Ligand SMILES: Nc1ncnc2c1ncn2[C@@H]1O[C@H](COP(=O)(O)OP(=O)(O)OP(=O)(O)O)[C@@H](O)[C@H]1O
C-alpha cells in the first residue's frame with residue numbers, strides 16, 4: 001500500500017503536469033499528436049538555448065572572478081539570485097496554490113490533516129521550481145565544476161543535494177509569511193482586497209529587507225582598504241555577498257568545498273535550515289491553514305435591499321458590447337487576488353528599481369556619469385526610446401495579454417462562447433482591457449523615471465506613444481495566441497496566468513523582439529543617424545507588428561474563436 | 567421578431583458529433599424541428615447525447631456533419647446572428663463569481679444591446695418574480711446553486727429571445743420557483759416563441775411539453791406529441807415513463 005501522503009502528492013503532480021490528460025489525448029487517442037511533440041520539442045530547444053546562455057555567462061563570470069581570487073562567487077551569485085527570485089515571486093505563488101485551488105473543496109472533506117494537504121501542495125511547488133532551476137542553476141554548477149579543481153563524485157553529489165534543497169528555504173519562508181497573512185485576512189470582511197494588499201506588502205517587505213541588507217555592506221570611505229583585505233583572502237567576497245542571506249553561503253561552500261569537512265559542515269547547515277524552516281511551516285500550517293481556507297469560502301453579502309431605480313439609473317446605463325466586455329474583464333481581473341498579485345507585480349517592481357537607481361544616482365560618481373549621459377546630444381531621443389521599451393517590458397512580463405481566455409477556465413468560458421460575440425469582438429475586448437490595465441500600471445514607474453531623467457515633454461509624448469503602440473501590438477498578438485490555444489483546464493489560477501505556456505511564449509517573444517529592435521537602434525546610433533531616425537524606424541516596425549496583428553485577428557479571429565470547444 | 571415564413575425556430579438536419587479522439591458518435595445524424603409556440607422536451611438516458619446536442623445548438627461545439635438553423639440563421643456560418651435569437655442556460659451554470667448579480671445582468675444586456683429602459687423593466691420583473699431582488703448587488707460567489715440558476719435564467723431571458731434553450735433547468739429550483747418557471751415557459755411560447763429543454767423529470771415533460779424527442783446513444787429514437795408517442799407503442803394509456811423505459815432498454819436486455 002502506498003502511503004496516503006505519497007499518493008496524495010502523486011495525484012497532485014499528475015494534475016499539475018497534466019500527465020494522465022496528456023497521455024490520454026496525445027498517446028491513446030493520438031489526436032493533435034504533432035502539436036504535443038512540437039510543444040515538447042520547442043520547450044526543450046528553448047531551455048537548451050537559455051541554459052547555454054547561462055553557461056556562457058557563468059564561464060565569463062568565473063574568469064573575471066578568478067582574477068581576484070573569488071571563483072566561488074560564481075556559485076553564490078547564481079544561488080543568491082535564484083533564492084531571491086523564488087522568495088519574491090513565492091508569496092503570490094504560495095497564496096495561489098494553497099488558498100485558491102479548485103480542488104480544495106474536494107480535499108478538505110477528506111480525512112487528511114491540514115499539514116498533509118499543505119505538504120502535497122508544497123511538493124508540487126517544489127517540482128515546478130525545479131524545472132526553472134534546471135535551466136538556470138544547473139549550467140552554473142556545470143560551469144564551476146568544469147573550471148574549478150573539484151573531485152567529480154563528491155562535487156556532483158553535493159551539487160545535486162543543494163539543487164534539490166535550494167527552493168525549500170525560500171518557499172518555506174514565503175509559505176510561513178503567507179499562512180500568517182491569510183489567517184489575519186480571514187478575520188476580516190474584505191478578504192480579496194486585503195489579500196492583494198497583504199501579498200504586495202509581503203513582497204515589498206522581502207525586497208526591502210534585501211535592499212537594507214545590501215546597504216549594510218562596508219561604508220564608502222573604507223572601500224579601498226576593504227577591497228584590499230578581500231583580495232588577500234580567497235573567496236572572502238562570498239561571505240560578504242552571502243550576508244544578505246546566509247544559507248546562500250552554506251550552499252556555496254557545500255558545493256565548492258565538496259569533499260572537505262568544511263563542505264560537509266556547510267551542507268549540514270544548509271539542509272538543517274531547510275528542514276527547520278519546512279518543519280516550522282508545517283507546524284504553523286497545520287494550525288492555521290484550514291481556518292484561512294474556510295474563511296475564504298465565505299463571500300461577503302450585504303443584501304443592500306431593493307432595486308429602486310425605476311428611472312434607469314444605478315448601473316442601468318447602456319454600454320457598447322466592446323466597452324462592456326472590457327470593463328467586465330478589468331473588474332474580474334482586479335477582484336481576483338491571484339491575478340492581481342501575479343500580473344501587477346512588475347508594475348511595482350519596475351518603479352522600485354528606478355527608485356534604487358535614483359538612490360544610487362545620489363552617489364557623486366554615479367551622478368557624474370548621469371550628468372555626462374544627460375548632456376549627450378541624443379539623450380532625449382534615447383530617453384523616449386527607453387520609455388517605449390519600459391511599456392513593452394511591462395506588457396511582456398505581466399502575463400496579462402497572454403492569458404485572457406485561459407483565465408476564464410473550463411468553468412466560465414461557456415459564457416462568452418455562447419454569447420452573440422464574434423471572435424474579433426471577444427479578442428478586442430480582452431486586448432482593450434489588458435492595454436488599459438498595463439497603461440495604468442505603467443504610470444508609477446513612468447513618474448519615477450521622469451523625475452530622474454527630466455525628459456522634455458515632447459520626448460515624453462513620443463516615448464509614451466511609441467510605448468503604447470508597442471504594448472498594443474503585443475496585446476493583440478498575445479490575445480490571438482491565447483485564443484488559438486487557451487489553457488482552460490487548471491486547478492489553481494496561478495497556472496492560468498503565470499505557469500501558462502502562453503505567458504512563457506509571450507515573454508520570450510517579447511524579449512527577443514525588444515532585443516532585436518534595441519540592437520537595430522544601437523546600430524543606427526553607431527552609424528551616426530539622428531535620434532529621430534531611430535524613432536521613426538522603430539515606430540514603423542511597431543506599426544507593422546500592430547497592423548499585421550489586427551489584420552490576422554480580422555481574418556482568423558472568428559475561426560479561432562469557434563475552435564475553442566469545451 | 568420571428569421571421570415570417572419560417573416554419574420552425576430551430577431545425578437540426580442530420581447533425582453528428584464525435585468528440586475529438588472519441589471512438590463512438592456522441593450524436594448520430596440527428597434531425598428535428600422546433601416550431602413557434604412550442605415547448606419541446608428532450609429526453610434520454612445518461613450519456614445519450616442531450617448536452618452534446620444542446621452545446622452544438624448554442625455554438626459551444628462544432629458539429630461534424632449536418633446543419634443547425636436557428637430562426638433562419640446557420641449557427642456555424644453566422645453564429646452571432648443565430649446566438650442573438652437564443653437564450654441559453656447550461657446544466658451547471660458557473661457564472662463569474664467575482665461579479666455582482668447586477669453587473670452580470672448588465673453585461674448580458676450590453677452584449678444583446680438591450681436598451682436601458684427595457685432592461686430596467688425586465689430585470690425588475692424577472693428578479694422580483696424569482697425573489698432575487700435583495701441579493702442582486704451581492705457577489706455571485708455568495709449565491710446558492712438555485713440562486714445562480716435563477717440569475718442565469720434571468721440573464722438568458724433579458725432580450726426576450728425567440729428560442730430559449732435549457733439543459734436540465736429544473737434541477738436546482740425549489741417547488742415555487744419551478745412552478746413560476748414553468749408558467750414563464752408557457753407564456754414565452756404564447757408569444758409565438760419556442761422553448762427547447764432537456765430533462766429527466768418525465769412527469770414535467772409529459773404535462774408541459776407540446777412535443778418530446780427521445781434520444782438514445784446519439785440517435786433520435788422517437789419524436790412527436792404525447793399522442794403520437796403512444797401510438798408508437800400501440801397502447802393508449804401508457805405514461806411517458808413507460809414509453810421511455812420501453813424504448814431505451816439497455817442492449818443486454820434485448
Ligand atoms: N467533453 C467531452 N469529451 C469527450 N466525450 C464527451 C464529452 N462530453 C460528453 N462526452 C461523451 O458524449 C456522450 C454524450 O454525452 P452527453 O453529455 O451529451 O450526455 P447527456 O445526454 O447530456 O447525459 P446526462 O443525462 O448524464 O446529462 C457520452 O458518451 C459522453 O461520454
Ligand SMILES: [Mg+2]
Nearest residue numbers: 616617618657
Ligand atoms: Mg447532460
